[in-house]
Amino acid sequence: MDDLEEHLGLHKHLVDDDGDSSDNSSTLRGKKLRLPLVQPMFVETKKETGFTQSCRMCLEQIREAMLHHRWQEAAEYMACYPQILEDKACYTTKQYKELIWRASTEILHHHPKSTIEDYNIIYERLKHSGFKLYLKVSLEHSFHLMLQGKFEDAKQHLAAAESWRYGKESSAQIQRTKLIQAYRSLLDFIIWSEKKVVLSNNNTVDALSENQSMHNYFRQASVNLKGILSNPGVWDPFILSYVEMLEFYEDYEEALKVLNDYAFDNSFPPNPNAHVYLYKYLQRHGAPQKKLIHVLKNLQLLVPSHELMLEYTSLLLQSEKQKNTQKALGIVLEMLDFACWRNNLDRRLGEHHQ
C-alpha cells in the first residue's frame, strides 16, 4: 500500500489543517509558506520493476495526450495500460482501477466511434472489479444513462446499487448510498409526473389502477426524498419534486415544513433558492403578506441584490407604512450599489415609483 501511494505520488500531507486554535494566535512575521506542492502522478519508486516502469511511462503518455486533447493517441496508449491491474506485487489496485475507469471514460467521451456498449462495458467491468468503486461507478453509470435519456435503465442500475451492501460503511459510502436513493426517487418522480399528465389528459377506465401505480411511485420516491432532505446540503431538484408531489396529494403541512426546514435550518448552507422556493410556495397558496415579507426579509439579508427584492419593495410599499417605505427605499438603493442593477437604473426606478 505504501509503495502504491508512493508510486502514485499520494503522500499524505499531514499538515495541521484543522487549525490548532492554540497556534492560531501566533504572529506570522517572517514566516514563509511551505506550500505542499502537487506531487507528480508518476514517481519512480525504489522497488520499481521494469513492468511498473513501463506502466508508469505509459500513464505519463496517456496523461500528456489527454491534457493536450489528443484523444486518439490517448486511446492507443490506454489500450495497453490496464495490464497494470495484473501486477501482483501491489496488493491494492483501487487507485489504478479508478484511474483506468476515469481515463477511459473520458477518452470514450471524445472518441468519435464510442458506443453506448463501450460505456456499459467499462462501467460494468470496473463496477465489479472492486467493492470500493462500486457505488461511485454505479452512480456515474446511471448519470450517463440519464444523460442519454435512458431513464428506465438508469433506474434499474440505481435500484441495484441501492440494495448493494458491503462491509462496514464509511461516511462517504453512506452519503453516496443516499445520493443513489435520491436520484432513484427523482426518476420515480419523473415517471410519476408523466403518469400525472397522462391521467389528467384522458379519463379512461384505467384511472383507478393508474392512480394506484402513480401513488406507488409517490410512496417510493417520498421516503427517499424526505430522507435526503434531512441531511444538510443543496437539494434543489429533490425538494422541488418532493413538494410538487406533496402538493398534488395535498399534504401542504409537510410541504411547508420541508421548505421551512430547507430555508431556515442553520446546519444547511445559506442557499438563496431555499428562500425563493418557500416564497414561491407561499405565494402560490395565498399566504398573508406578512409571511411573504418575512421570507423576503431573510432573503434580503442573504442576497441584497436578488431580483425578488423588487417584489419585496413592492410588498413593503403596499403595506403603506412610513417605516416600510423608508425600508423599501433603502433596499432599492442598496440594490443600485450593485453593478448589475445600476445598468438599468432608470427603467427600474420608473417602475417602482409609479
Next chain:
Amino acid sequence: MDYHFPLQLFPSFYNCGPPDSVLKNGTGSWGSYDGVLPQTGSGSLSSWAFTSRHQVRGETWCHTEPVLVPFLFPKNAFHRHFTPPDPLDCIEHMQNFFMDHCQDAFGCMSDILGENFNFRSRGTEKHRHVSVWRVKRFLKLLNYKICFRTHKSSAMSSYCRMLSNVVPDIPPPLLGSLLYEELAEQRDHMLFCEGDTGGALAFVPFAERGKNVHQRGCLLYPGGQGLDRLKFRKVDLQHCNGSVSCVDASNSSPVSFQLKAPIRQISCTSLFNDCCVAVRSDHFCGVWRFSETDEPRLLQVVNTNKPATCVSVSPHVLGEILVASESGAANLWTVGKGMQKVRMEDSNLYFNAKSSWRWCEFSAHPRVMLYADRTGVELTDIRVSLCSGHTLFRISNTSECRSGERLILSRYLGDVHPFHHLITTQYSAYIMDERFPCVPMLKYDHMMQSPPIFCHVIPGSATSASTSSTNKVLLGSHSSQEVTLLQYSGGKVGACSSRGPPQALLRPRESLKHLSVQIPHRRDAAANRLSAPVAGLTCIPKKAGSIPGRRECMCVLQLTEAGDIFYQVLEHNPTGLVTSGAPSADSKPRQAATELPGSTRLTAEPPADSQVVVSETSSDEDVIGLTQGVSARMVVAETPERDQRQPSRPSVSSSEESERFRDCRSGLQPRESQSDEDVNNEKVVDDEGAGSSRSLLQTSGKLSSSVSVKWKHWLQILVERNGKKKPRPRRLQHFQIFSKGLLRLPDSEARGAPEKEIMEKLREELKSCMSGRSLLVQRSVSLTAPDPVPLHQVSTSWTDTLSHRLTVAWQGEKAWQAWWEDQLGMNEKTKMAALRRKRRREKEAKRAAGHRLELSGSFTSASDQSELDIFSSSTGWTTASSQGLWSNTEDGEALSQSAEVLEHENQRAPTASTIQTDIPVPTPTAQSVQSNKNDQQSPSRLSTFSLTQTQTPDRTPARQRRSKRTVEDYLSTLTSTQDYPSQADSYFLENDSFTDTPPPPALLHSSQPLRVSMSRVAGPSSGLSQSLTSSQCSQGWRGPSQSSQPKKKSRMGF
C-alpha cells in the same frame, strides 16, 4: 440578465469540518459527471432532459502553430540557472561560500594568524613561523582531480586537525545550518514564488470601433534586465495571412518608465475608455493612468513597510486601489486622497497556515471587498469595521478540499458574472458565487503540476441566444510554465457547469523540439533561456466578427522571467470535432469551393508527422494542411535559402522600434506549398467542412515558415547576446603525468646492422611490389625471430569435460562432432579395431626390435610410421596430404579425435593466409603454414595425436554403455543446433589456392607464436577489407587457441 441566480443548483452534501485526506490519483474530474440536474419537462418521459455538472464537451480550440511565437527579440537578462539548488549539497555550497566570501569566512583569524604563517618554500623558513608551504603545495594540487589516498599530505592533515576549529570566523556547523536554511528557502522560492502572484503582464483593450478587424489595445509588460521598466506598447491582433493571427506592435515605440524594483504584478481596469493601471513591486506600488489617445502618466506611488503582496484596481471606481501587504493589512488607496485601512489580520483566517501572504479583490458591491489568505476568503464590508466579514470560501470539507490544499489566487470575475469569483488552489479551481457563500458553484480540477498563480478570464460572448459560448479561464503556473484552459458555462439562469476536460496549452520550454536542430551549446543556452519561469500571463481575445470565414480566436501571451514574451494563437473550431477519426461521407472535401475574400483556406498536404492523431483512418488526401489564403494578395514567395541569406532581422543594438518583428509587414509570409503539392492544393475546403477541424489538428505537427523564420532570428540574437557577455567557463584542469621516456622502443641502439639491412631490403621489396601491383609474399623476407609471446594456455590445463569440449568446439564442427562421438562411444568399434591393429603391430615391432621398448611410449608410437598409415587409411587424411590438398572427409564417424586435431591444425592455416592475401602485410604466417605441412610427418607433429589418444579413453567409459540408437539421436540434435554453414568448405577452398605457394625454409617453433599474434591482429583488422567475411574473421580469432594447443603438446611430448 446579470442579477439572476440559478433556478436550481446541482445537488450536493454540505459537509463542514476540516478536509478529509482523500487519496486522489491525479485523474481529477476526468470521466465523471458529478451530478445531474433535471431540466423540467412537461408530460412525457422524452421531454425530460438532464444536464451534468461536468459536461463532456466544450468548445474546441486548436493551435494555429505547434510552437509558441516570440513577440520580442531577446534582451539581455540575468543569467540564471532555473534548477533549484539542492540543500542536501550543503558541503559543496559551503565550499562555494568559502571561496567566494573568504574575507567574511576567514577575515579575522587570517589577520591574526597571517603574519605567523610562512607560505614560502623551505629556503626562507624562520623558526618562529608556522610553515605551511606544504599545505600550499597540496592546495595547488587540489585544482586537479586527484586520488586523495595517493596524494595525501601529512602536514595538511595535522594542520587541519590543529586549526580547523580556529581559522573560520563562523563555526562551520553554524554556517552549515544557516546555509541550509538559505538554500531551502531559495529552493522553495523557485518552486513556488508567491511574490509573482497575479502576474506582470496585462492587456488593455481599446474600445472597438464598429466592424473593426483588428483587436487593438495596449500591452503592459516589464522590460529591462531586471524587469524593472514598465512598458506600454500598443499592439494589434491581426489576421495577417488569412490563417495565421499574429501580434504586431503597430506604430510607435513603447512608453516606458524606469522603476526601482522588479515589477511583480500589474493590475488594470478600464472604465469609459480610461484605463487605470496599478503596478506592484516589492515595496512600492504605483498608479498610472492612460487612454487610447493619452500617453500614460504616473499618478501616485506609495511605499509599504512590509512587502506588498497584492494590488487590485477597482472595477467600479477609477482611482480606488486595494493594497495588501505581508503585515496582514489591507488598505484602500484612493489616489490623491490617501490610504484607508480596511482590514487587518495578524493571523490566518481559518487555521494557522504559517503564511503571511494576503490578497484582496473587489466584489460586486463597490464597498465590499474580498480578503484572502492561504486558508480562505472573507467578504468584508469596508463601511463596517476592521475585523469582520463572512466566509466566502475556506479550505474545508465543504468544497471537498484535500488536506494540504491552500488557496493560491483569487480573482473577481466581474466581466463574466458580477457575483462570481475564481479561487484557485494547487489542485482545483473553484467558481464561487458571493450570493451563496461557502458552497462552490463549480469545482474544476485543473490538473496542473505546479500551483496556478496567474489567471486570465475571457468571458464568453452571448452572441446567439441559444448557444452562448463558454467562459474561458486560463491558468498559468510559475516554474513549470503550464497554461491550462478551462471552460465553463452557466451561472445566470442555469447552474454552472464545466465544459470538457482541462486543456494544456503550449509551454515555452517545449518549443525547441519543434524547431530546427541547434548546435548543442546553442541549444543549451536557448533551452535555459526558454525554461525561465513564467512571470505573467494574459490573453487577447478576438471575436469572430462579421467577416465570414473568420474564426473567433485568442492569443495567449506569456512573459518569462528572462523578459521574453511568447504568444500562441488558438482558434475556435465551431464544428467541435476534436478527434474526428472517421470522416463521414458528407465531410469529404468539396472540390473548388467558392472563394471568399479573406477566408481561411486550407489545402491538403501529406501528413507532416506520422504520430498525428488521425493516422488510423485518414488517407493522405484527407489530411489537410494549412497554407495562407488569398492568392490575390500573395506576396512573391521567398525561398528558404533566401531567408537564410537575408539579413532581414533588425540590428540588435538599435532602438526600441526595431525590437519587434515586422515580418508581417515586411512580407515574410508563409510560403505557398511546394510545387509537388500543387495537385493537393486544388482541393479547397470551406470552413464549415468537418475536414477543417482535423486539419487544425494536423497543423500541430507543422510549423509555418514565418514562425520558423522568427524563431531563427530569435535564436540568432540570443546566441549573439550570450556570446558577448558570457564568462569563459572554468575548465577543470587535468593532472598531468610526464610521459617522456615512458614509451620508447627497447634497446633500439642494440639493433645491429644486419637488421637494418633486412629492413632496407624489405622496404625495397615492398616498393617494387607496390609498383608492380603484386603482393608481397613472405618468401624472401626473413626477420629475426621475434620475441616469444606467451602462449595461450588452453586445453590441457583444463582437464574437465566441458573445457575440453569447448576447446574442441573452437576447432570447428568436425572436431566437435568427433569429440561427441568419441564421448558417446559411437566410434567404439573403429577404435577397438584400430587398437587391436596397433597392438598387433606393436607385437610385431617388439619381435622385430626389442630395444625400442625402452623409449617413451609416446615417442615410440609416434615415430612408428606404419601406425600412421593405418590411421590415415581410415581417415582419408593421407590421401589428402599426398595430393597436397585438404579435402573434407565424408565419413565423420571414422575420424578419430587425434586426427581431427591434426586436421584442424592444418585448417587453421588458411585463416592466416586469407587475411594475408587481402591485406598485403609482410608476415611469416604463410611460411609457417607451409612448414606445418611439410613437417606433418615429423615426430613432433605426430606425437600430438598419440598423446590425445591416450587421453580420450579416460572420459569415455561411463557413457559407452548407452544405447547407440539414442546416442545417435542425441548427436543429431546436437549437430543440428550447432550451425557452421559452409565453414569447413571455405577452409578448403582457400587452402586449395594456397597450396600452390612453394614452401619456404621453415622455422617451426619460432613461426607458430608469430602466427598467433598475426591472427590476433587479423581479427580486428578485418574491417579493412570488404571481402573478409565474418566466418573468416572468426577463424582468424580462433587461431591462437588452435595453434597453441599442439605447441603445448609438442612441448609435453618432448
